[in-house]
Amino acid sequence: xxxxxxxxxxxxxxxxxxxxxxxxxxxxxxxxxxxxxxxxxxxxxxxxxxxxxxxxxxxxxxxxxxxxxxxxxxxxxxxxxxxxxxxxxxxxxxxxxxxxxxxxxxxxxxxxxxxxxxxxxxxxxxxxxxxxxxxxxxxxxxxxxxxxxxxxxxxxxxxxxxxxxxxxxxxxxxxxxxxxxxxxxxxxxxxxxxxxxxxxxxxxxxxxxxxxxxxxxxxxxxxxxxxxxxxxxxxxxxxxxxxxxxxxxxxxxxxxxxxxxxxxxxxxxxxxxxxxxxxxxxxxxxxxxxxxxxxxxxxxxxxxxxxxxxxxxxxxxxxxxxxxxxxxxxxxxxxxxxxxxxxxxxxxxxxxxxxxxxxxxxxxxxxxxxxxxxxxxxxxxxxx
Amino acid sequence: xxxxxxxxxxxxxxxxxxxxxxxxxxxxxxxxxxxxxxxxxxxxxxxxxxxxxxxxxxxxxxxxxxxxxxxxxxxxxxxxxxxxxxxxxxxxxxxxxxxxxxxxxxxxxxxxxxxxxxxxxxxxxxxxxxxxxxxxxxxxxxxxxxxxxxxxxxxxxxxxxxxxxxxxxxxxxxxxxxxxxxxxxxxxxxxxxxxxxxxxxxxxxxxxxxxxxxxxxxxxxxxxxxxxxxxxxxxxxxxxxxxxxxxxxxxxxxxxxxxxxxxxxxxxxxxxxxxxxxxxxxxxxxxxxxxxxxxxxxxxxxxxxxxxxxxxxxxxxxxxxxxxxxxxxxxxxxxxxxxxxxxxxxxxxxxxxxxxxxxxxxxxxxxxxxxxxxxxxxxxxxxx
Numbered sequence: 001x002x003x004x005x006x007x008x009x010x011x012x013x014x015x016x017x018x019x020x021x022x023x024x025x026x027x028x029x030x031x032x033x034x035x036x037x038x039x040x041x042x043x044x045x046x047x048x049x050x051x052x053x054x055x056x057x058x059x060x061x062x063x064x065x066x067x068x069x070x071x072x073x074x075x076x077x078x079x080x081x082x083x084x085x086x087x088x089x090x091x092x093x094x095x096x097x098x099x100x101x102x103x104x105x106x107x108x109x110x111x112x113x114x115x116x117x118x119x120x121x122x123x124x125x126x127x128x129x130x131x132x133x134x135x136x137x138x139x140x141x142x143x144x145x146x147x148x149x150x151x152x153x154x155x156x157x158x159x160x161x162x163x164x165x166x167x168x169x170x171x172x173x174x175x176x177x178x179x180x181x182x183x184x185x186x187x188x189x190x191x192x193x194x195x196x197x198x199x200x201x202x203x204x205x206x207x208x209x210x211x212x213x214x215x216x217x218x219x220x221x222x223x224x225x226x227x228x229x230x231x232x233x234x235x236x237x238x239x240x241x242x243x244x245x246x247x248x249x250x251x252x253x254x255x256x257x258x259x260x261x262x263x264x265x266x267x268x269x270x271x272x273x274x275x276x277x278x279x280x281x282x283x284x285x286x287x288x289x290x291x292x293x294x295x296x297x298x299x300x301x302x303x304x305x306x307x308x309x310x311x312x313x314x315x316x317x318x319x320x321x322x323x324x325x326x327x328x329x330x331x332x333x334x335x336x337x338x339x340x341x342x343x344x345x346x347x348x349x350x351x352x353x354x355x356x357x358x359x360x361x362x363x364x365x366x367x368x369x370x371x372x373x374x375x376x377x378x379x380x381x382x383x384x
Numbered sequence: 385x386x387x388x389x390x391x392x393x394x395x396x397x398x399x400x401x402x403x404x405x406x407x408x409x410x411x412x413x414x415x416x417x418x419x420x421x422x423x424x425x426x427x428x429x430x431x432x433x434x435x436x437x438x439x440x441x442x443x444x445x446x447x448x449x450x451x452x453x454x455x456x457x458x459x460x461x462x463x464x465x466x467x468x469x470x471x472x473x474x475x476x477x478x479x480x481x482x483x484x485x486x487x488x489x490x491x492x493x494x495x496x497x498x499x500x501x502x503x504x505x506x507x508x509x510x511x512x513x514x515x516x517x518x519x520x521x522x523x524x525x526x527x528x529x530x531x532x533x534x535x536x537x538x539x540x541x542x543x544x545x546x547x548x549x550x551x552x553x554x555x556x557x558x559x560x561x562x563x564x565x566x567x568x569x570x571x572x573x574x575x576x577x578x579x580x581x582x583x584x585x586x587x588x589x590x591x592x593x594x595x596x597x598x599x600x601x602x603x604x605x606x607x608x609x610x611x612x613x614x615x616x617x618x619x620x621x622x623x624x625x626x627x628x629x630x631x632x633x634x635x636x637x638x639x640x641x642x643x644x645x646x647x648x649x650x651x652x653x654x655x656x657x658x659x660x661x662x663x664x665x666x667x668x669x670x671x672x673x674x675x676x677x678x679x680x681x682x683x684x685x686x687x688x689x690x691x692x693x694x695x696x697x698x699x700x701x702x703x704x705x706x707x708x709x710x711x712x713x714x715x716x717x718x719x720x721x722x723x724x725x726x727x728x729x730x731x732x733x734x735x736x737x738x739x740x741x742x743x744x745x746x747x748x749x750x751x752x753x754x755x756x757x758x759x760x761x762x763x764x765x766x767x768x
Contacts, residue, residue, distance in 0.1 A: 030495040031563075031597065050480035055436060073479065095457065096434035096477040098485055101495045111414040111485045112496060128524055128533040136522040138568070140512055149512040161545075161644070179415075184522070213415065260545070 033102035059090040084120030085369025126188040131198035132158030145247040155207035168269035168383040173278030214244040273297025287315035290325040304342035308353040329357035334364030417486035443474040468504025469753030510572040515582035516542030529631040539591035552653035552767040557662025598628040657681025671699035674709040681714040688726035692737040713741035718748035
């Protein structure tokens with residue numbers, strides 16, 4: 001965020017700008033909001049007004065940390081230096097769990113959640129640069145599976161409108177509690193692809209984002225009166241999502257995209273990938289539909305393969321068939337990710353069975369910091 | 385929102401569903417959130433958890449009303465029956481002014497703000513119906529005026545991609561503290577146009593939404609240490625916006641749109657309109673640029689004409705010239721709008737000077753409920 005010169009005189013006296021080598025307010029701040037403030041060492045100072053409150057906590061990546069009351073009715077917290085990348089957060093005031101009005105929000109954990117971008121050269125690959133830019137289109141289409149109008153996000157590469165060419169399509173899914181906007185709002189898929197394309201590192205492609213939360217949410221909030229506190233609703237989405245979402249993707253969405261965009265409408269030019277829950281969805285749906293997909297990506301996926309002969313209804317039982325059908329199975333996870341163990345086990349079982357796949361283990365936790373990098377690694381391997 | 389049958393047994397015991405003739409959770413709720421709950425009489429029950437709080441207020445349309453603590457650590461409020469339409473709101477907990485996690489948010493008052501849609505047949509004109517649908521595209525372009533990449537929203541009508549036709553363009557602006565997403569997120573411009581087009585009531589057109597908050601915000605939040613509380617920052621955007629925004633619109637945006645879309649690139653096929661602050665911007669910029677615009681719309685605009693001979697640098701001084709240049713000047717305001725007096729005065733001064741314009745005075749306040757209706761009235765009068 002840039003401040004006009006006439007503002008500097010006023011701003012210079014404030015805490016945020018008094019830090020050494022200060023970058024100042026985060027790029028993810030609300031317009032005109034001075035806090036959160038990124039300090040010179042990439043520690044972050046949060047500051048919220050709550051002048052009658054007794055207990056205020058910052059919920060950084062959903063973990064509560066007490067904030068400290070200042071003399072002027074604000075509550076402050078300065079973190080240790082944070083690594084470059086993406087953070088979800090919120091604020092809890094006297095038991096009220098909500099958001100910091102100083103930052104923008106996106107959908108995570110099924111509700112509006114603050115975002116914080118800690119800057120650094122590592123984020124250069126998704127910066128808006130002086131290169132040709134694609135578009136992110138919002139569309140509504142009628143789903144035969146659910147009977148509703150569903151909103152989707154579609155990235156079209158630079159020059160799509162001026163060209164008569166047809167393009168391959170990557171179907172790219174978000175994680176649990178997020179929605180179809182996530183790969184644009186949190187992931188900056190458009191800038192990642194724009195930059196890869198400008199560098200000649202990827203084939204031009206269309207990217208389609210659907211809402212993968214097709215079952216009921218895990219829990220109704222606020223808790224229903226009379227229902228046991230914290231108990232997931234029976235028959236939660238975890239038991240229903242695959243069949244519903246499989247039908248949406250295979251019967252509704254792909255035909256809609258192929259009818260309305262200049263796509264290459266065959267399996268050789270179609271990929272399915274996702275992160276976390278979406279990685280589990282992608283793995284299962286692509287394996288169920290080698291007729292539809294030749295490329296599969298699972299970023300920190302919520303999945304575990306223990307036995308390639310029987311798991312996933314036997315879709316992995318014939319390694320030669322899988323190797324012939326899939327031009328790419330990409331599997332990646334962070335070393336600090338709580339899902340590292342089951343995903344690593346999946347990699348080992350695939351390897352043991354002789355199922356070809358790209359295995360990527362990186363530094364990082366269960367975070368958009370990692371998933372944006374995974375897209376930048378995955379996309380250049382598609383449609384080659 | 386639809387609940388799957390297996391959820392009903394759990395949900396039926398809850399307050400929201402115990403109301404007579406209940407529509408249930410609002411369409412603007414977060415996924416799975418039971419509250420806010422629209423009751424059978426269009427009263428609305430709000431319910432938030434804040435079990436350690438002493439004082440909780442609902443900020444409905446930014447007006448505080450005390451909520452009442454319940455035995456289970458929640459705070460509740462049921463409004464009187466509300467009229468169909470759009471409401472901004474927030475929640476204040478022990479001096480912490482933020483949002484209700486039970487609802488979605490959009491940008492208003494320069495920060496994330498809850499939205500509530502009270503349903504009714506009057507909202508039918510912007511419902512997603514079984515008609516051909518256009519797209520809302522998000523694009524980034526480089527502004528020579530500001531040197532930054534600016535995000536814009538562009539509605540393209542149904543069939544745009546399949547057609548070779550060129551289309552007229554409506555540049556449509558939001559109000560103070562909102563942003564370029566407002567006419568899509570709050571206004572549903574796409575569904576309004578889709579429905580008008582399906583009924584044969586409007587010409588197919590492109591709509592472009594820019595960010596009109598081109599100066600500094602009125603106030604930095606939280607207040608800067610050492611700065612007098614509540615004092616607007618010197619040289620606020622009110623003194624700067626016109627020249628900056630005029631340059632963005634006339635020198636950067638219009639050339640970008642005409643180079644990248646199949647627009648009709650002349651004044652006879654270009655309109656500028658806006659609401660509140662955006663109505664003031666539209667009025668001034670269009671009058672400054674009869675070379676660029678032949679249609680002008682001002683919805684509940686922040687403007688006042690006291691003397692057509694001298695105001696707006698004399699742009700209205702020659703009524704015959706204005707009447708020749710502008711095919712339409714549309715001016716509308718609600719009877720309950722706090723801006724009713726200056727806008728009505730503007731109408732009277734235009735009338736006195738013999739400047740042709742459509743004057744619309746309706747029921748309603750300074751609200752998206754009104755502005756969506758104004759777009760549905762204005763759009764059919766364009767490009768005829």
